[in-house]
Amino acid sequence: MTEARFDELIHPSTRLSLVATLAATDWAEFAFLKERLGLSDSALSKQLTTLEEAGYVTTERRLDGSRRKVRxxxxxxxxxxxxxxxxxxxxxxxxxxPPAARPN
Incomplete structure (x- = not known):
């Protein structure tokens, strides 16, 4: 069982949404994350970098024809x-x- 631990790094709504999206997948393409979260390239890059520096995310950059893709x-x-x-x-x-409203 996972220990309950509030995490200030992933608590901001943008990062929490990003981490939740990644938790539901194996790998996610940058373009998918950008569209799903409604972020600009620079905003998404910044969030991914913050999470990567903390060891929470890993990114992979590869060439697809002449385009560089990030996942x-x-x-x-x-x-x-x-x-x-x-x-x-x-x-x-x-x-x-309230106790009366809690599921049994």
Missing amino acids: AQLTDTGREAFHGHIAALQEIVAGAT
Whole structure:
């Protein structure tokens, strides 16, 4: 079971959305992430770099004909941080739910 641990690095909504998207895939193409998250090239690059420097994401750059393509993947460390963060958020939400409204 994953230890609940709030993660300040992935908590901002853009990074949380990015990590959640990567958690649902093996690899994701830059263009897909850009469209899905509604980010500019530079904004997405910045977020990926921040997560990569933390060891949460790995990127791969390759040539496809004459075009350079980038894809990203969540690392095991990133996946663990994401699951711990989600568990921490669930604990926070559960604490705000009246006992009578909590599922059994």
